[in-house]
Amino acid sequence: MSPVSRPAFAGNRVVRHTGSRYPILQSPMSWIARAPLVSAVSAAGAMGVLETSSGFPVVAEEYAAIRAATDQPFAINIAIKFIKDRPEVERAVLDWALDGRVGFVTTSAGDPRRHVQRIKDAGVIVYHQVATLEGALKAQDAGVDGLVVEGGESGGVRGADAVHSFALLQAVRERVDLPIVAAGGIVDGRGMAAAFALGAEGVAMGTRFVCSAESPVHVNYKQGIVDAGASGSLTVPMGGRAIIRVLRNDLSEGIASGRVEPLHPQSSIDNLYVGGDLGKAMGSAGESAGLIHAILPAAQIVEDTVAGFWREIERLSGLLHGQTQSDRTLGDRAAAG
Numbered sequence: 172m173s174p175v176s177r178p179a180f181a182g183n184r185v186v187r188h189t190g191s192r193y194p195i196l197q198s199p200m201s202w203i204a205r206a207p208l209v210s211a212v213s214a215a216g217a218m219g220v221l222e223t224s225s226g227f228p229v230v231a232e233e234y235a236a237i238r239a240a241t242d243q244p245f246a247i248n249i250a251i252k253f254i255k256d257r258p259e260v261e262r263a264v265l266d267w268a269l270d271g272r273v274g275f276v277t278t279s280a281g282d283p284r285r286h287v288q289r290i291k292d293a294g295v296i297v298y299h300q301v302a303t304l305e306g307a308l309k310a311q312d313a314g315v316d317g318l319v320v321e322g323g324e325s326g327g328v329r330g331a332d333a334v335h336s337f338a339l340l341q342a343v344r345e346r347v348d349l350p351i352v353a354a355g356g357i358v359d360g361r362g363m364a365a366a367f368a369l370g371a372e373g374v375a376m377g378t379r380f381v382c383s384a385e386s387p388v389h390v391n392y393k394q395g396i397v398d399a400g401a402s403g404s405l406t407v408p409m410g411g412r413a414i415i416r417v418l419r420n421d422l423s424e425g426i427a428s429g430r431v432e433p434l435h436p437q438s439s440i441d442n443l444y445v446g447g448d449l450g451k452a453m454g455s456a457g458e459s460a461g462l463i464h465a466i467l468p469a470a471q472i473v474e475d476t477v478a479g480f481w482r483e484i485e486r487l488s489g490l491l492h493g494q495t496q497s498d499r500t501l502g503d504r505a506a507a508g
């Protein structure tokens with residue numbers, strides 16, 4: 172696609188807030204969203220997001236490694252629930268994150284009112300991750316600068332009554348004027364264009380980046396995502412009202428049906444992320460796994476997504492001129508798969 176038909180995202184509020192070239196974020200993921208992945212995503216013009224759930228000194232070391240690898244902007248995620256019961260850790264994470272380290276923070280898993288004023292007082296932009304309309308309205312009232320809206324098809328931990336992105340994005344757009352970053356089910360430019368049509372101004376991808384060359388997880392996990400079909404994920408209980416979306420296999424089907432006891436989350440890291448044994452751990456993955464056909468470098472994922480986005484916009488704008496709606500990108504996807 173020529174540069175003329177691939178404009179910059181000049182008027183895009185997400186790009187204005189993140190300072191990155193493209194309104195594309197890599198989702199925060201414990202253990203995974205560390206230096207190799209975050210720096211590759213940011214160097215490619217998207218927004219890498221460093222997780223802080225792993226605590227110190229890991230996070231500080233990863234931060235230094237990202238800074239050494241790229242001068243492009245990246246973000247820090249604060250998972251509120253995971254630190255709120257440990258006041259010293261909470262203080263340390265906040266003090267550290269807001270000490271001029273980044274200009275953009277995402278918060279997730281908890282009530283944004285807990286930190287939003289402190290973050291804004293530090294001159295840092297904050298987007299809060301929500302999975303419901305009610306959560307979006309509360310975050311707006313709390314004064315956040317934007318939202319990451321996570322649909323029920325997303326990989327990772329969900330609420331039991333999660334609404335999927337198609338309806339959720341529209342419901343939030345109807346009531347909220349903040350910039351929205353859509354998360355869940357997006358792996359490429361077609362998904363990005365669809366999210367924009369539903370009201371988003373940016374996208375976040377988790378499963379797609381788990382399955383990137385720079386992701387630190389064992390290659391068997393990445394291959395499990397590549398091998399997953401369209402129905403290759405399911406949700407299993409985690410206790411309480413939480414569920415987690417994972418790759419479908421005998422183990423996860425057993426847990427989903429109640430025949431097998433749920434596993435401790437740490438088993439994913441030991442047995443799967445490091446050990447590569449898909450049969451001994453639950454690998455988080457979204458419905459998006461069924462759209463991923465290869466392990467790719469993060470830079471290629473970013474570039475393909477941007478090129479595909481503008482191709483979709485061009486294709487849809489052709490409808491204005493009576494052009495056929497046939498999908499010229501199908502051949503590309505088949506070739507990739």
Ligand SMILES: Cc1cc2nc3c(=O)[nH]c(=O)nc-3n(C[C@H](O)[C@H](O)[C@H](O)COP(=O)(O)O)c2cc1C
Binds near residue numbers: 203222
């Ligand atoms: C392997 C994996 C681990 C995740 N871990 C976290 C996490 O630690 N904290 C969090 O807020 N979200 C976590 N998520 C959810 C992502 O931040 C994101 O919302 C989700 O991946 C988006 O859906 P997608 O996977 O279809 O792109 C995780 C997702 C995956 C796939």
